[in-house]
Amino acid sequence: MEPVSNPDLALLLATGTGDLSACADEAALRVWNTRYFGEKGEMVAAMKKLPTLPPTERKGYGQEANRVKLQLGEAYGKALEAESEKALLASVNATPLDITLPGRPPRRGNLHPATKMMREIYGIFADMGFQVFRTREVEDDETNFELLNMPPHHPARDMWDTFHTTTPGVLLRTHTSPGQIHVMKQFCPGPIRAVLPGMCYRFEAISTRSEIQFQQVEGLAIGEGVTMADLKGTIGAFARRLFGQERQVRFRSSYFPFTEPSIEVDIDWPKEDPNADRLTKGTGWLEIMGAGMIHPTVLRNGGYDPEKVSGFAFGMGPQRIAMLRHAIDNIRLFWGNDLRFLSRF
Numbered sequence: 001m002e003p004v005s006n007p008d009l010a011l012l013l014a015t016g017t018g019d020l021s022a023c024a025d026e027a028a029l030r031v032w033n034t035r036y037f038g039e040k041g042e043m044v045a046a047m048k049k050l051p052t053l054p055p056t057e058r059k060g061y062g063q064e065a066n067r068v069k070l071q072l073g074e075a076y077g078k079a080l081e082a083e084s085e086k087a088l089l090a091s092v093n094a095t096p097l098d099i100t101l102p103g104r105p106p107r108r109g110n111l112h113p114a115t116k117m118m119r120e121i122y123g124i125f126a127d128m129g130f131q132v133f134r135t136r137e138v139e140d141d142e143t144n145f146e147l148l149n150m151p152p153h154h155p156a157r158d159m160w161d162t163f164h165t166t167t168p169g170v171l172l173r174t175h176t177s178p179g180q181i182h183v184m185k186q187f188c189p190g191p192i193r194a195v196l197p198g199m200c201y202r203f204e205a206i207s208t209r210s211e212i213q214f215q216q217v218e219g220l221a222i223g224e225g226v227t228m229a230d231l232k233g234t235i236g237a238f239a240r241r242l243f244g245q246e247r248q249v250r251f252r253s254s255y256f257p258f259t260e261p262s263i264e265v266d267i268d269w270p271k272e273d274p275n276a277d278r279l280t281k282g283t284g285w286l287e288i289m290g291a292g293m294i295h296p297t298v299l300r301n302g303g304y305d306p307e308k309v310s311g312f313a314f315g316m317g318p319q320r321i322a323m324l325r326h327a328i329d330n331i332r333l334f335w336g337n338d339l340r341f342l343s344r345f
């Protein structure tokens with residue numbers, strides 16, 4: 001900025017600047033501001049001199065006075081800012097705050113216990129060469145029953161209480177077995193090793209062990225010379241991977257329209273488990289799945305020639321398995337959306 005030549009204004013600038021630097025705190029700065037910039041302050045007084053000057057000097061004086069005003073004003077602004085910075089620093093030092101302390105992290109969610117169980121089951125079967133094959137939850141009567149060797153009015157249909165839609169012949173699948181037909185149609189005449197997971201629905205009275213909605217994992221292997229021994233070996237290996245090497249596996253004969261022969265699979269439950277009696281109804285054995293050799297009619301319905309190939313199938317309820325694993329005594333907890341339950345897994 002150009003120098004100020006008028007001696008009065010130069011003095012004003014010098015004393016103003018000097019006084020400002022002598023201010024020790026914000027209060028002093030405010031007092032300074034009133035003194036120089038207030039209504040009755042030095043700056044106003046300097047401006048008032050203007051009309052008393054000879055006309056030739058007025059312009060130069062006015063310009064210089066404005067420069068002084070600007071300079072002092074700026075200096076005041078800076079001093080005020082420096083002062084508030086200093087005050088902040090002083091308060092931070094007076095009440096120390098450790099800003100390096102980590103904050104509280106937001107709680108991370110976890111996978112649903114049913115999802116974890118499913119992934120564990122996929123993992124075990126993947127190791128044995130089974131791929132995951134997804135099929136639809138809304139099915140037609142034909143695929144859910146007829147092609148699985150259950151014509152209309154077949155008494156075995158009573159094993160599956162069904163939700164029907166308002167469209168005749170369209171229903172919510174009662175098991176994952178109709179997926180057998182879909183996977184066979186897709187891969188025939190080639191060999192198959194697949195697990196078919198998914199939600200199933202049954203029109204049932206809800207209880208601690210039965211829900212109207214639950215997951216199943218179907219398994220299927222088809223090829224030349226597949227035998228019951230392969231089924232036993234596969235299920236035995238699966239059960240021991242899931243429940244431990246020391247577990248015994250028991251095969252009981254059973255009945256399903258789509259397998260022949262049909263079996264149910266139990267595992268022995270540790271006697272030292274306090275829940276053993278309740279879980280096994282006192283028998284020491286616990287059912288984990290239905291299975292069997294795929295019925296020739298079903299193979300044919302999937303496009304295969306039962307004279308050339310054979311296969312086995314099984315179906316299990318992962319919710320029941322998770323209940324055993326974690327001593328969960330109520331199947332309703334799975335879809336109840338209660339975080340107290342879900343966050344424990």
Ligand code: PHE
Pocket residue numbers: 174175176177218256259290291292313314315316
């Ligand atoms: N679909 C049967 C059920 O829901 C289980 C099963 C699957 C049995 C495959 C044999 C073979 O009970």
